[in-house]
Amino acid sequence: MNYLFKSALLVEDEPHLATALKAAMKKMNILTYHASNLTEAKQLYRKHNPEFILLDRTLPDGEGLDLCEDLRRDQSSARVLVLTASGKTEDRVKGLDRGADDYLAKPFSWEELQARIRALARRKPEGNQPPPTLWKRDQARLSILGPKGWVVLTLLEFNLASSLIEQEGKIVSRSDLLKDVWGFTWLPKTRTVDHFLGRLRKLFEEDSEKPRYFQTIRGVGYKFEALSKTPAETQPSERPS
Secondary structure, three states, X not given: OOOOOOEEEEEOOOHHHHHHHHHHHHHOOOEEEEEOOHHHHXXXXXXXXXXXXXXXXXXXXXXXXXXXXXXXXXXXXXEEEEEEOOOOHHHHHHHHHOOOOEEEEOOOOHHHHHHHHHHHHHOOOOOOOXXXXXXXXXXXXXXXXEOOEEEEOOHHHHHHHHHHHHOOOOOEOHHHHHHHOOOOOOOOOOOHHHHHHHHHHXXXXXXXXXXXXXXXXXXXXXEEOOOOOOOOOOOOOOOOO
């Protein structure tokens, strides 16, 4: 099927307009996720990594352009079309300067909106462009960009994943991880590392029973492989001695 964008994020807090926009996007064969505030928009973006964002500026919990700045800071290639009640030149310039690709003032015609979406789709990165860098980490948000998109972690999950990612390709022993991540000065007999590795696998692996990235090396320790092409031979339940 021909498509303009595989997926989109609509950020609009006015219920009737949001319903109409979702219907318009559906007619254009664009899978659309809807957020009614800035917090929800950031969560949906990290979860689904949409190609296109239709963004209202005035939201209940903040300024929509803040999301634009976050995306550009993360080097996102998502196309952003800002919808706003203000069509003043200075407002349009501000939106473009903060990361928007296009700007459309309310009220607008559906024909013009669709034309602008088509124009942005023509400006998408070509298929031979490199994909976003996986395993990028955002410490402030405790998030890591994996094959499934951005994943928000707990502090210990983030520290464990970061410790392994930083030592990519190197086998790291359980004792080193207990010292570096959990801060143990003595080493208890515990399956804590195995438990947390299992959690990371469920978050990042396609098949947590056959991990490609967060691997257990039987009798030795653990290893992270960013570009592993074959599943690890060991299983999540195996415990190094």
